[in-house]
Amino acid sequence: MIAIACDHGGIDLKEATIEVLNELGLEYMDFGTDSHASCDYPVFGARAAKAVASGECEKGIILCGTGVGIGIAANKVKGIRCVICTDTFSARMSRLHNNANMIALGSRVLGSELCKEILRTWLTTDFSYDERHMRRVQMIMDIEAGKDVE
Ligand code: RB5
16 A cells, blocks of 8 residues: 655646556555645645554655655654655665655656656665665664664
């Protein structure tokens, strides 16, 4: 199950996002928004992020004008590693090396075809489970828990 959410600035990529999820046969839960009416991106970023952090959803895709605001908001939820992404290389590496569990994209930055390629790449790439990458991801979680990683 994939969580999706956006604000009014990201809604123009929602259709492309759903197309990719359908293409890959992935089920999704839509946490809004549903219109171009101005709204606050942290509300929607947090809704999707909480669904991922709780385990209700395996991954999350969030959209705003740039991907930046909603991505920063999602990263404030414990357990979330959200990549704010504009290219397929970063999308792939964020899964392989960082085990990113959310991706944030901007509809004022990306066209729908690049958005779809990024999402195909991100959704079909697994974490490497390499020892050094597992250690580093654990260190990220340790920082979140207030531990010293020096
Ligand atoms: C909304 O105008 C815009 O600020 C928002 O979609 C996003 O780009 C914030 O980072």
